[in-house]
Amino acid sequence: MVPKLFYLTIGWWMCCYYHPWMNVQGEYFSSTEQMRQLLKLEQSLITSLDRYIKLHEQKIEFLQRQRNLLENELKKGLKDDVEYASNPVSAFLLVNRLVTEWNRIRTFMDMDVGAKLQNNTVMPTDEDVLGVVEGLARLQDIYELNAREMASGKLLDRKIGRQLKTSECYEIGNKLTAAKNYRHAVNWLRESLRLWTTDSPGISKVEVMNALSYALSQQGEYEEALEFTQKVLKLQPDNQRALSSKEPLEKWIVYKKEHGLPPPVPETYAKNYPSLCRGDNQQSAKDLAKLRCRYEHNRTPFLRISPLKLEEVNLDPVIVVYHEMISNKEIDALINIAKPLLHRSMVGDDQKRTVSKTRTSSNAWLDDAMHPVVRSISKRTEDMTDLAMSAAEQLQVGNYGVGGHYLPHYDYGVPEDGKEVYPAIGKGNRIATVMYYLSDVAIGGATVFPHLGVGIFPKKGSAIFWYNLHANGTVDTRTLHGACPVLLGSKW
Numbered sequence: 001m002v003p004k005l006f007y008l009t010i011g012w013w014m015c016c017y018y019h020p021w022m023n024v025q026g027e028y029f030s031s032t033e034q035m036r037q038l039l040k041l042e043q044s045l046i047t048s049l050d051r052y053i054k055l056h057e058q059k060i061e062f063l064q065r066q067r068n069l070l071e072n073e074l075k076k077g078l079k080d081d082v083e084y085a086s087n088p089v090s091a092f093l094l095v096n097r098l099v100t101e102w103n104r105i106r107t108f109m110d111m112d113v114g115a116k117l118q119n120n121t122v123m124p125t126d127e128d129v130l131g132v133v134e135g136l137a138r139l140q141d142i143y144e145l146n147a148r149e150m151a152s153g154k155l156l157d158r159k160i161g162r163q164l165k166t167s168e169c170y171e172i173g174n175k176l177t178a179a180k181n182y183r184h185a186v187n188w189l190r191e192s193l194r195l196w197t198t199d200s201p202g203i204s205k206v207e208v209m210n211a212l213s214y215a216l217s218q219q220g221e222y223e224e225a226l227e228f229t230q231k232v233l234k235l236q237p238d239n240q241r242a243l244s245s246k247e248p249l250e251k252w253i254v255y256k257k258e259h260g261l262p263p264p265v266p267e268t269y270a271k272n273y274p275s276l277c278r279g280d281n282q283q284s285a286k287d288l289a290k291l292r293c294r295y296e297h298n299r300t301p302f303l304r305i306s307p308l309k310l311e312e313v314n315l316d317p318v319i320v321v322y323h324e325m326i327s328n329k330e331i332d333a334l335i336n337i338a339k340p341l342l343h344r345s346m347v348g349d350d351q352k353r354t355v356s357k358t359r360t361s362s363n364a365w366l367d368d369a370m371h372p373v374v375r376s377i378s379k380r381t382e383d384m385t386d387l388a389m390s391a392a393e394q395l396q397v398g399n400y401g402v403g404g405h406y407l408p409h410y411d412y413g414v415p416e417d418g419k420e421v422y423p424a425i426g427k428g429n430r431i432a433t434v435m436y437y438l439s440d441v442a443i444g445g446a447t448v449f450p451h452l453g454v455g456i457f458p459k460k461g462s463a464i465f466w467y468n469l470h471a472n473g474t475v476d477t478r479t480l481h482g483a484c485p486v487l488l489g490s491k492w
């Protein structure tokens with residue numbers, strides 16, 4: 001007799017997980033803070049997968065027990081099948097088993113265990129993958145990093161990670177190809193091929209060579225592309241991808257010989273920008289000799305009690321650094337207030353604000369009313385600049401992740417004739433900028449002024465100040481400035 005175990009409805013796998021803290025909105029790649037959420041997401045996916053596996057194991061165990069009971073019954077029948085089949089009671093049991101019990105088993109087998117892979121957090125998207133890969137290519141450009149060194153886990157002579165595997169280099173190369181960044185794709189695919197051994201899991205040499213051939217061809221390197229295609233065909237004469245690219249490559253080689261090709265367009269940056277990012281200050285020795293450090297102690301009553309440590313960085317236009325302007329405690333408070341408000345930074349004016357590759361960071365706007373620390377920073381900024389904060393915008397907190405940057409730009413706006421610059425704010429143009437560094441950055445992340453040859457590296461607690469406009473209110477184009485990509489660390 002088969003016990004009616006199936007009647008015990010399987011309530012124990014009806015459960016639901018929910019992590020309220022995991023509800024970040026997309027665009028993870030734009031800051032370290034958002035990327036950090038992804039580690040939490042992965043952790044919860046693992047927990048959820050564990051649960052799913054466990055429930056499946058329980059389901060299998062249960063089915064196994066049922067199977068054994070049914071088999072015992074069957075064995076009894078087979079022992080004397082004629083008798084079993086002709087006995088009205090056992091005949092009933094047989095038919096009943098097949099109709100009822102086996103149906104239950106079938107239903108049970110199809111039953112969901114009630115656990116799904118949890119993704120109540122917004123999963124990162126292809127756009128995030130692209131963002132990270134573009135950030136990586138940008139870092140390679142600006143900091144002159146080659147794929148082989150990066151793959152070995154080194155960053156400018158610092159060991160920061162493990163050696164990458166052939167499949168990981170292949171992944172990066174492929175994503176760069178998808179981003180049409182063939183120059184970097186070629187280098188990563190070459191590295192993948194160099195690292196390839198017969199033990200490399202998950203990736204065949206043929207796949208790498210095909211990918212490399214394609215990226216090379218997109219760079220106009222048809223000859224080498226063809227060499228790889230031919231190597232593929234030697235290993236796999238019927239490889240479809242190689243077969244279909246061979247002929248076009250041969251044609252392109254002939255075309256290139258006859259007509260030549262336009263040179264590839266290199267990534268262009270404002271003059272001096274990459275070298276300033278790498279730390280090559282370009283002020284003349286004569287200009288540097290005029291710069292001073294001093295205490296500012298007599299402009300306001302507050303400064304008498306608490307003088308400010310000022311370092312001149314440039315005299316015309318004036319750029320200064322104030323040291324030790326904000327305490328670690330205040331920084332922690334500001335960051336904590338900003339964290340839940342962070343979203344992808346925009347560019348443009350009030351009329352048209354958009355997400356742009358020229359600025360990859362996250363930011364949040366804080367109002368004085370939100371917290372005493374915001375008010376106190378506003379007050380301090382007033383003491384520092386001698387400018388009234390009544391005409392200032394809210395405090396903006398920004399966070400850049402690895403590869404995050406802000407290409408050279410002006411902080412002032414240039415309105416159409418007769419129009420207000422920032423109508424939504426209605427306070428005229430941005431006279432000056434004050435920027436507090438709320439973190440150190442392990443490598444990179446400088447604020448640079450390409451026209452002036454000035455580069456300032458973030459130092460936690462210091463603040464920089466400059467005027468965007470001349471004293472007569474016209475714009476000062478020498479204030480072009482940008483935030484270099486963060487190479488290692490998180491910039492606040």
Ligand SMILES: O=C(O)CCC(=O)C(=O)O
Pocket residue numbers: 398406411445446447448481482483484
């Ligand atoms: O992060 C920096 O170093 C510069 C930021 C900046 O220029 C801006 O937010 O306007």
Ligand SMILES: [Fe+2]
Pocket residue numbers: 409410411481
């Ligand atoms: Fe700026």
